[in-house]
Amino acid sequence: MAPSPAPGSTVRKGSGSLAVPGGTGPARPRESVGCSGERRRTQNRNPIDSIQAQQNLKVQQLAGVWRLFAIASKCSYLSTNNHRLEAVIIKVSSQTEGMRVNTLSKLDGICWDIKQDYKIAATPGRFSRKDRGLTTNFVISETDYTNYAIVFFQKRRKITLKLFGRTTNINETVQRKFRQLVLDNNIPEILIYKFPDYGFCETADEFHQLDDDF
Template identity: 45%
Template sequence: MAPAIFLFLSGLLLASPSSAQRRRKPAAPENPIDKIGAQANFDPNLFAGKWFLVGVASKCNYLSENSHRLEATNMVVSVADATSSDSLLVGTFRPLDGICWNIKQAYFLTKTPGRYLLRSRSSPTDVVVGETDYRSYAIVYYQRKRKISAKLYGRTARVSDAIVAKFEERVTGVGLNEDLTYYFPAYGFCDSADQFHILDGEFQM
């Protein structure tokens, strides 16, 4: 009987998870934005200045339903502190019903150069400057609630076909495609807004 009891107890021990195994937490799901590398040796001072929004790739329902109503949009970027480069100050200008609005935002620097955090009351947005030559184009990625969108900016309202092709290639790498890519008008921009049309907000498209 003793050997039988011994084998029975041994089986129970082998079948039961250890206390360490019971305490082990499941691995956190991978953050999609972490797969996107920031521009090597990103220089925020070179990135500063005016950029025109050329195109957006996104699964946003608003874009799909209102792509025919897109307005010319541009942004002006400055560095909050030229010494420490703590964050980027971004003013996005867009007309609405003939009135120019300026949406002001701060992109806070993270531990990774070229990667920023846009804080909000609802859900923060991760921002990664994925690729830029500073002179003609920039591809910037945004993630909110684990959904990624990509924007193509140009120093001028129109960029070369080669840059557009590069953008379309990059967006396929984050699960987007040409059916989810929208291009903005290259005319009708505004550059200033009066004090009654300046918003401190979390505008994202």
């Protein structure tokens, strides 16, 4: 069991649907401004563009297994189904133009392996992918490579924060840092959900592997 959050912090815990790196719902096996010009520029600005990526990110050192510790999101699905969350493992592999992420978790008691490829953006520490006309962006905000990673995701201009660990134990200092980033991005503390630290899928059989790029 991972350490409890620092006093004053709240992490909710659930235990069913498969969450994937680029989204907050179940995986498929499946401002006031002074003039119109300013308003237009504000509307076109991607929220995730204001998130600072970790400097000098070394993508190769991100390779390997990570466990999803917690997620913060205004997603209505999570709000109503957080009690059904299942443990999630992601396996990261470095590629020439980006990274591959395999997400393993259970759906209806069966282990699934969802593969997604992300391309490196022009700015280091930023990645993106397109899926059925929708763009998912993510920014690696902070990581020490060996213990934790804090990642921002954006889909349909909605921001989600995720906290990953190499193990299920993430120290309270990191948890407090994650909580503060959540609050700084206007997501209420009550919308932080902790994922189970048991029941992980290490592999999936050939009939339950999905290439989400097709």
